[in-house]
Every structure is written in C-alpha cells, then in structure tokens.
Amino acid sequence: MEHKNMVATIYIKDGMAVKSPTELDKKKDVLELASVYDDSGIDKIICYDLSTDDDEHEKNILAIREINRNVQVKTAGGGNIKRLEDVKKLLYAGCVEVILNGSKPETIDLIKEASARFGANKMLVSLATVDFLFKTKDFLQDNVHELLIMNTTLLEGLENITNIPYIVQVDDYDFDYVLKLLKSDQIRGISGTFINDTKSDVMQIKSELSDAGIKMDNFEPKLTWADLKPNSDGLVPAVVQDFQTGEVLMVAYMNEDSLNATIRTGKMTYFSRSRQSLWVKGETSGHYQYVKSLTADCDFDTILAKVSQVGVACHTGAPSCFFNEIVKKEYVERNPLKVFEDVYAVIMDRKEHPKEGSYTNYLFDKGLDKILKKVGEEATEIVIAAKNPDAEETKYEISDFLYHLMVLMAEKGVTWEDITSELAQR
Numbered sequence: 001m002e003h004k005n006m007v008a009t010i011y012i013k014d015g016m017a018v019k020s021p022t023e024l025d026k027k028k029d030v031l032e033l034a035s036v037y038d039d040s041g042i043d044k045i046i047c048y049d050l051s052t053d054d055d056e057h058e059k060n061i062l063a064i065r066e067i068n069r070n071v072q073v074k075t076a077g078g079g080n081i082k083r084l085e086d087v088k089k090l091l092y093a094g095c096v097e098v099i100l101n102g103s104k105p106e107t108i109d110l111i112k113e114a115s116a117r118f119g120a121n122k123m124l125v126s127l128a129t130v131d132f133l134f135k136t137k138d139f140l141q142d143n144v145h146e147l148l149i150m151n152t153t154l155l156e157g158l159e160n161i162t163n164i165p166y167i168v169q170v171d172d173y174d175f176d177y178v179l180k181l182l183k184s185d186q187i188r189g190i191s192g193t194f195i196n197d198t199k200s201d202v203m204q205i206k207s208e209l210s211d212a213g214i215k216m217d218n219f220e221p222k223l224t225w226a227d228l229k230p231n232s233d234g235l236v237p238a239v240v241q242d243f244q245t246g247e248v249l250m251v252a253y254m255n256e257d258s259l260n261a262t263i264r265t266g267k268m269t270y271f272s273r274s275r276q277s278l279w280v281k282g283e284t285s286g287h288y289q290y291v292k293s294l295t296a297d298c299d300f301d302t303i304l305a306k307v308s309q310v311g312v313a314c315h316t317g318a319p320s321c322f323f324n325e326i327v328k329k330e331y332v333e334r335n336p337l338k339v340f341e342d343v344y345a346v347i348m349d350r351k352e353h354p355k356e357g358s359y360t361n362y363l364f365d366k367g368l369d370k371i372l373k374k375v376g377e378e379a380t381e382i383v384i385a386a387k388n389p390d391a392e393e394t395k396y397e398i399s400d401f402l403y404h405l406m407v408l409m410a411e412k413g414v415t416w417e418d419i420t421s422e423l424a425q426r
Contacts, residue, residue, distance in 0.1 A: 002188065002215070003043070003215050003216055003217040004182045004187070004188065004189050004190075004209070004214055004215060004216055004217075005043040005044050005167065005188055005189025005190075005217070006041065006042055006043050006044075006189060006190065006195055006202055006205070006206060006216075007042070007043065007044045007045070007046060007167055007189050007190065007191035007195065008037045008042045008044075008045050008046070008191070008195050008196050009045070009046040009047075009048060009191055009195075009196055010030060010033055010034060010037075010045060010046070010047050010048070010067070010196075011048045011050055012030060012047060012048060012049055012050060012051075012060045012063050012064065012079075013027070013050045013051075013056075013060075014027075014056060014059060014060075015030070015056075015059040015060060015062065015063045016028065016029065016030060016063075017029065017030045017033045018050070020193075021048070021050055024050075030063045030064075030066065030067055031063075031066055031067060031070055031071075033198070034067040034070070034071045034073075035070065035071060036198050037071075037073065037198075038071040038072055038073045038308070039266075039288070039290035039308050039310070040198070040200075040201075040202045040203065040266070040290070041202040041203040041206055041218065041266050042073055042195070042202055043073065043074075043189065043217050044073060044074055044075070044076060044189070045067070045071070045073055045074075045075045045076075046075070046076050046077075046078060046099065046148075046191065047063075047064045047067060047075050047076070047077045047078070047079075047095065048078050048079040049061070049064070049077070049078070049079035049080045050079055050080070051079070051080050057080055057086075060079075060080075061089050061090070061093050062093075064077055064090065064093045064094070064095065065093040065094055067094075068093060068094025068095065068421075069094065069417065069418055069421055074096045074097075075094065075095045075096065075097075076095055076096065076097035076098065076099050076124060077090030077091075077093065077095035077097075077098050077099065078090075078098065078099030078100070078101070078124075078126065079099075079101075081098065081099075081100055081101070081110070082106070083110070084110065084113050084114055084117065087100075087110070087114045087117075087118065088117075088118075091118060091122065094421075096122065097121075097122050097123070097124050097145065097146070098114070098118075098122060098123060098124065099124040099125070099126050099148060100114070100123065100124070100125050100126070101125075101126055102125045102126055102127040102128070102129075102132035103126075103127075103128055103129070103132070107125070107132070108132075108135065108136055111123060111125065111136070111140070111143050111144065112139065112143060115142075115143035115144070120142060120143050120144060120145055121145045122145065123143060123144045123145055124144065124145060124146045124147065124148055125140075125144050125147055125148070126147075126148040126150055127147055127148070127149055127150060127151075127154065128150045128151050128154075129151075129154070130154055130158070130161060133161050133162055134161070137161070137162065140162070140164065141162070141163070141164060144164060146164065146165055146166060146167065146188060147162070147164050147165070147166035147167070148166065148167050148169070148191070149166050149167065149168045149169060150169050151169070152168060152169070152170060155168065155181075158186075159184075159186055163186065164186075165186050165187070165188045166186065166187060166188065167187070167188055167189045167190065167191055168181055168187055168189075168190050168191070169190070169191050169192050170190050170191070170192040170194070171192045171193040171194065172192075172193070172194060173192075173194040173200070173205075175205075175208065178190060178209070179209060179212050179214065182209065182214045183214070201265070203218060203264070203265050203266040203267075204264075204265060206218045207264050207265075218266070219263045219264075219266065219291070221263055221294075223296055223300075225256040225259055225260070227296070227300060228259075228296060228300050228301065228303075229299065229300045229301040230255070230301075231301070233253075233273070234255055235253040235254065235255055235271060235273070236253065236254050236255075236259075236301060236302065236303055237251055237252070237253055237254075237301075237302050237303070238251065238252055238253065238254050238268075238270070238302070238303040238304075238305050239251050239302065239303070239304050239305070240252065240268065240289065240305045240307055240313065241304060241305065241306050241307070242306075242307065242308075242309055243292040243293070243306040243307060243308060244308075247319070247320055248320060248322055249289075249307070249309060249313035249314075249319070249320045249321065249322075250313045250314065250320070250321040250322075251321070252268075252270040252281075253270060253271050253273060254269075254270055254271055254303060255271040257271070257278060258270050258271045258278050259303075261278060261280075262291060262294070262305075263291075263294070265280075266290055266291050267280055267281070267282070267288050267289065267290060267291070268280070268281045268288075268289035268290075268291060268305060268307055269281070282310060282311070285311065285315075286310065286311060287309070287310050287311035287312055287313070288310045289305070289307040289308070289309055289310070289313070290307060290308040290310070291305065291306075291307055292306045292307055292308060293305070293306045294306075337416065337420070340402075340406070340416050341416055343403065343406060344406050344409065344410065344415070344416055346360075347360055347406050347407055347410045348410050350364070351364055351410055351411075360407060363404075363407050364407070364411065368411060371404065371407055371408050371411055372408065374404045374407075375401070375404050375405060375408055378397065378400045378401035378404050378405075379401055381397040381400065381401070382394065382397045382398055382401055384397075385397040
C-alpha cells in the first residue's frame with residue numbers, strides 16, 4: 001500500500017510566490033516558501049507558472065529550478081505549457097512530474113508526444129470536468145501517471161470512468177471528509193488551500209490520519225524510549241547536527257515525552273532541566289529544528305539528531321553553540337566535498353574581488369572561450385596521462401582539470417550543490 005500524499009501548491013508570478021491565480025498582490029520569496037513546505041512534512045509541491053509572456057515564463061522556470069536546487073521534497077510543474085519544449089524546460093528545471101491542463105484542446109496531442117518522449121510516469125493531467133476523460137479514455141491509461149482533480153463534485157462516479165489514481169483538491173479542512181477520501185485506493189493524496197497555509201500543522205494532520213489507519217509518510221520509529229538507556233535523571237543527551245553541512249549545532253536533553261513529541265511533530269522537542277518542562281526549539285524565536293533523522297549510538301544512551309535548522313541554533317545569535325575555542329591544531333582538510341567547496345569559494349572570491357597577478361582572474365578576464373579552451377586542454381592531458389602506468393601524473397592532471405572546471409562553474413553560476421543534487425537524482 002502506497003503512502004498518501006499531502007501536496008502543497010506554489011503559484012508563481014514574476015518569479016515570486018502569490019496566494020492564488022486570482023490573488024496576485026501579496027508576493028513571497030518562492031525559495032523561502034518552498035523551504036517551509038519542505039521542512040513541515042509536505043510530500044510534494046506543485047509549482048504553477050502563472051506567466052503571461054515568454055520573458056516571465058523564463059523567469060518563473062528559473063524560480064522553479066531554484067526550488068529544486070534547494071529543497072528535498074519532489075516537485076511537479078505546471079501552467080503555461082503550450083508545447084513539448086515547455087515540458088522539457090520543467091523537467092530540466094528539476095521537476096519529477098509535469099501537469100498538463102485537461103481543459104486545453106491541445107493537451108490531447110501534447111500528452112501523447114510528451115509521454116512518448118519523457119515517459120508516462122512523468123505525466124499528470126489536471127481536470128475540472130470529466131469531458132477530457134471521455135475523449136481520451138482509449139489512450140490515457142498508458143500515457144498518464146496521475147490525475148489532479150480540481151473539483152470534488154467530479155469524484156462521484158469518477159472511479160467508474162477511469163482507474164488512474166488521482167490527487168484531490170480540498171480547500172477547507174474537515175478531518176472526517178479527508179479521512180473518507182484517503183480511504184479510497186484510487187486517491188493518492190490531497191491538495192488545497194488549507195495545506196498551502198504555512199500555519200497548518202501538516203505533521204500533526206498526518207499523525208492524526210495515521211492514527212485513523214491511513215498510511216502516511218511520517219516518522220515510523222524503529223526504536224522506542226524503552227530501547228534507550230537514560231541517565232540517572234531519566235534523560236538522554238541529544239547531539240544536534242546540521243543535516244547538510246554536518247556542523248554540530250548544540251546539545252540538549254530528551255525524556256520519553258519529548259522524544260515522542262519530536263517523532264510525532266517532526267520538530268525537535270527537548271526537556272528543559274532548568275524549567276523541568278518540555279520545550280520546542282524555536283517556539284519563541286522561530287528558529288525551529290526540523291527532524292531529518294534520529295539515531296541512537298552504540299550504547300543506546302545518546303541520540304544524534306540531524307536537522308534542518310531555521311535561523312540559528314544558539315541563543316546568543318551564533319549559528320552553532322560551539323564557538324569557544326579551547327585548543328586548535330592546523331590540519332589539512334581531506335573531506336572531498338569540503339575541499340571542492342573551499343576551492344570554489346576562493347575562485348568565487350577572485351571573481352568578485354579581483355587580485356592582481358591572479359591566474360584565476362586572468363582566466364575570467366579572458367572570458368568564456370579561454371576557460372573552455374583550458375578545460376578541453378586539461379581533459380586531453382588526463383587522457384594522455386592515463387596511458388602512463390604511473391598514477392601520479394593522472395592524479396596531477398585530474399586536479400588541474402577540476403580546478404579549471406570549477407572556474408567554468410563559477411563563470412556559469414553553477415555550484416557544487418547543483419552538481420551533487422543533479423547526481424543524487426540520477
């Protein structure tokens with residue numbers, strides 16, 4: 001049985017998020033909104049492009065690409081899709097699915113073309129009426145992965161027309177009604193205004209639905225408090241680490257209630273020894289810690305929490321609580337990604353703050369063609385070096401190539417995070 005999805009929608013106008021297709025006045029940063037959804041337990045984000053011309057269309061595609069570069073949750077792209085090229089742009093921007101509008105006449109031919117080119121598993125169709133289903137019933141099953149039902153009045157009898165699974169838009173939250181919908185095998189999830197509201201406690205809703213027997217994608221612990229070994233005060237220390245950078249942010253304590261609350265809500269919840277009560281990190285400051293993973297150590301007496309940190313972890317305003325140096329010995333950093341990021345940072349600094357006599361600045365001054373020429377030359381040097389039985393020369397040439405590649409990346413605005421995110425999706 002598949003998990004049921006909670007699907008949020010971001011409407012994008014002029015590269016910014018707006019409330020709805022008819023409410024365009026209040027604008028938000030798309031990445032900031034997507035990050036909130038990513039942390040709050042949303043399973044999928046639909047990104048709707050509300051552009052009215054080609055320039056705005058490109059701007060909105062860039063906004064969708066930025067979302068996919070920075071959040072973990074999968075996205076589906078839709079809106080202003082007129083031709084196969086628009087489908088390709090959304091997929092290349094990182095969307096795992098594309099939503100075609102079932103009310104447009106050209107959609108029928110576009111579905112066939114896009115499905116043949118990119119696969120039926122990437123194709124969704126939004127429906128406000130059932131007319132489209134009758135016109136396409138002979139081929140839709142083999143060309144579409146999922147339907148997005150925009151009007152709940154279509155639900156009655158829909159299962160007699162098609163067996164394609166669908167997501168239903170439900171704007172007002174009624175637990176009993178949502179529960180009834182999600183009990184249907186054909187309904188994969190729900191979207192709607194109440195899910196888009198960042199004040200909605202998505203993890204709490206998912207927990208309540210799980211309690212009612214609906215399989216949701218929320219935390220299902222492999223260990224319970226009974227498996228852990230608390231200290232003499234009945235507490236277990238938790239070491240908190242940034243899930244992306246690996247930086248240790250803080251250490252706090254948990255008891256059984258705080259651990260269970262953390263698992264249920266997805267927000268790090270601790271036991272305050274001074275107040276003798278539970279506290280949700282960020283409840284006052286807004287600097288929440290959203291759980292990515294919880295792991296017990298070999299002795300079961302310490303928890304490692306990897307989190308998405310909103311704002312800063314320390315009450316002093318520092319990113320991490322660990323900043324009071326005691327001793328330090330210089331060492332060579334050998335973490336591959338850290339080395340790449342450090343070198344890339346130096347290259348970017350040279351680009352932004354040119355230094356006389358710098359070879360990196362020489363390359364930037366000469367421009368893209370010179371950089372590309374060097375990348376090509378260094379790639380050839382690797383091929384020649386690899387024919388030599390001695391691996392030392394190959395190592396040297398690969399290092400040269402990677403440096404010039406990073407200069408190219410900096411010139412084109414591509415980061416290592418972009419590269420690793422792309423590789424992780426392959």
